[in-house]
Amino acid sequence: MVSERGLQVLRAIVQDYVDTREPVGSKAIVERHAFGVSAATIRNDMALLEDEELIVAPHTSSGRVPTDKGYRVFVDHLAELRPLSPAQRAAIASFLDGSGDLDDVLVRTVRALTQLTGQVAIVQYPSFARATITHVELVQLGGGRMLVILVTDTGRVSQRLTFVGEDFDDADLAHIRAGLGTLLVGRPVREGLQRIAERLDDPDAQAPAHERATDEIVRAVAEELEEFRQDKLVMAGSANLARRESDFRGSIYPLLEAIEEQVTLLRLMGEMVADEQGLAASIGRENEAFGLGEASVVASDYDATGSLARVGVLGPTRMDYPTNLATVRAVARYLTRMLEQDDSSR
C-alpha cells in the first residue's frame, strides 16, 4: 500500500519530470522538495510506487518516470489547479473582447488558449442538433440559382447555393418560403430533418407545378441541416506539436493527421467523462483507441446558451496538467460568459 507520503513523492516526481524532462531520482527529490527524510526513505516509497505501476524506471539504474497510470492518479487526486496570473486573465479578456459572431468568438478562443498553454487548442462548436431553427430564407440569384439560408437561435447562419433550374415569380417564391417556414421554424434541427425526410417521402405533398424545382430546394435544406447535425471543431496551434516533438516517442504524424481529420478528435472529445466541475482529462494510453497513445487531452465543458460543448488542449502526455486544467477552465468560463452576454444583448 502506498502511504500518504508516497503520494506526495509521486506528485514530486510528476512535477519534476514535467519540469526537467529527465527521470527523477531519490536524491533530486530530497534536494528540491522539503520532505524532511533521507534519500533512502524516498527510495523505499518509490519501490512501492513502482509496485503499483505508478512510476517506472527506464533503465535498471536511473531515476523514475511517471506511468500513464501515475499521471492519472496525479490528475485525479494530487493536482491543485494553478490559478492564473492577472496578466493571463487580462490576456484572455483582450483576446476575446470585441469579437463578433460565433465563428469569430471560437477562433479567438482557440488563439487565446494556444497562446496561453503553448499546446494545440481545440474547441467544439456548440451542438446544433438541439438548436432551434428561427429563419428560413430563400433568395433568387437569377439564372435558376437559389440561395437557401438557415438561421438558428444559437446565432449560427448557414447558406447554400443550389441550382433549381428556373426562376420563380414573387408569389410562388413566397408560397414555397411559407411552406418551408411552417415546416421548420421553431423546430429543433433534429426534428426539422425528420420532417424534411417525411416531406420528401410523401408523394402527395409535392406541388406538381414546380415539382422538380421545389424538391431541389428541399433537398438543399436537408443537406444544410445535415451539416448542422455534424459537430465541428476549431483548432489552432498545431505547429506547437513540432516544438514539443521530442516529448513524443514516435512521430507526430498521427497527431497531425488526427488534427486534419477532425473526426477522431471529435469522438475523443465527445467520449471524455467530465468531473463535477466540468473538467476532463484523457491521458496517454487511454487514447490508444484513437491512435493517440502518446498524447493527452485536457478539456472543460462550456455552456453555449444551454447547449453544452467542450474546449480543451491537446499535447504530450508529459504536460503541465495543473496549469493546463486551470487555463482551460478559465477560458471555458470566460467563453460561457461571452456567449450568454452576447445572447442577452441581441
Added chain:
Amino acid sequence: MVSERGLQVLRAIVQDYVDTREPVGSKAIVERHAFGVSAATIRNDMALLEDEELIVAPHTSSGRVPTDKGYRVFVDHLAELRPLSPAQRAAIASFLDGSGDLDDVLVRTVRALTQLTGQVAIVQYPSFARATITHVELVQLGGGRMLVILVTDTGRVSQRLTFVGEDFDDADLAHIRAGLGTLLVGRPVREGLQRIAERLDDPDAQAPAHERATDEIVRAVAEELEEFRQDKLVMAGSANLARRESDFRGSIYPLLEAIEEQVTLLRLMGEMVADEQGLAASIGRENEAFGLGEASVVASDYDATGSLARVGVLGPTRMDYPTNLATVRAVARYLTRMLEQDDSSR
C-alpha cells in the same frame, strides 16, 4: 564550363538523390545510368559541376548532393514533366467530379493534390477583388439583427450578421436595399469598396430617419467587401510534413507555422514567377525571406473565369519535381475546366 554530358550527370544526380536520399557517387551513376563512359570520366564532370556550385559533397569523401542552384538548373533545363498515368488522371476526376460550390471544389482539389503528391497541397482562392457584385440582400432576423448577404459573379456567397438595433418595415428595408443595390450591383469589389467609403464620408448621403442603423449596415457591407479583397488559401496534407521530416534539416516548426499563418504562403505564392506554361517553382533558399529556406513550392496558374489564381504543393527541397510539376499542372487544368463548365451550366 559544364559540358552537355555534365548536365546529364547533374540530372542523374538529382534523380538518384531524390530517389535514394543518399549522396550519389560516380560509381553509382555509371551503374544506374547508361552513360557509356567510366566512373573516372564522371568524376571529372562532377568536379566541374562542383566548381559551378551545382552540386556539393557533404564530406570530403562522399557522394554529391545537388545544391539549391543545382535543383534550379534541373527544373529549368533538365526536367521533363512525367506524364500522369491513366489511374492518376482518373483519380483527379473522381475527386473533383460531382462537387458543389466553389468552396467544395477547392477543398476537393487540395485533397486530390495531397493524395497524388504526398505533399502539402495549397490552392489560392480566385481573387475576388476583380469579381463583380451581382446581388446585395438584406434579411431581418428580428430583435434588431440583420443578415447582410453579398454574391459575386464568381459564385462566392458571403454573409454577415450585424446588430442594427431596430427592425425596419418592409418599405424602409426595400429602400435601403435598393440604395445599396444601385451603389454596388454590377461593380467590381474594388470599386464597390471605394463607393462605400465615399458614402460613409459624405454627410449629405445619410438618411436622417435611420441614420445610425443604415450606417451600421453599410459598415457591415464594407467589412464584408474588405474580406473579399483579402486572398485566402485552402490547404490539406500538413501531416505529410511529419512523414518527410527527415528531409528537413531543422525542425518543421516554421513550416507548420507558415501553414497556420497563411499570410506568408500567400505572399510566397503571389510572388512566384510563372513560365509561359503557367508553371512556377520556388526552391530552397529562394524562400529564405519567408522563413522557408529548406522547402520548395511548385505551383501552376489556373483560371477561375478570368481571374487567375494558383494551385500548388509545398514540400522539402529534395522533392520529385518532374512528378509534382506534372501533377500540379494536370490538377490546375482540370480545375480550370471544372470552373468554366460550372459557370456555363448555371
Added chain:
DNA sequence: ATTGGCACTCCAGTCATGCGAGTGCCAGCT
C-alpha cells in the same frame, strides 16, 4: 519506520581501430 553504507547495474561519453565508399590526380591510351 528510518537511516547510512555499500555493492551493483547500466547509461553515456571517450578513445582507438578498422573498414569501405568515394574522391582527386596522374600517367598512359585512343
Added chain:
DNA sequence: AGCTGGCACTCGCATGACTGGAGTGCCAAT
C-alpha cells in the same frame, strides 16, 4: 583532346573497450 585505369588519400561510421557517474536495492543499525 578526351577518356580510362590505377592508386593514394580522406573521411564517416560502426565497433569495441574502458571509465565515470548517477541511481538503485538491500541490509544492518538506530
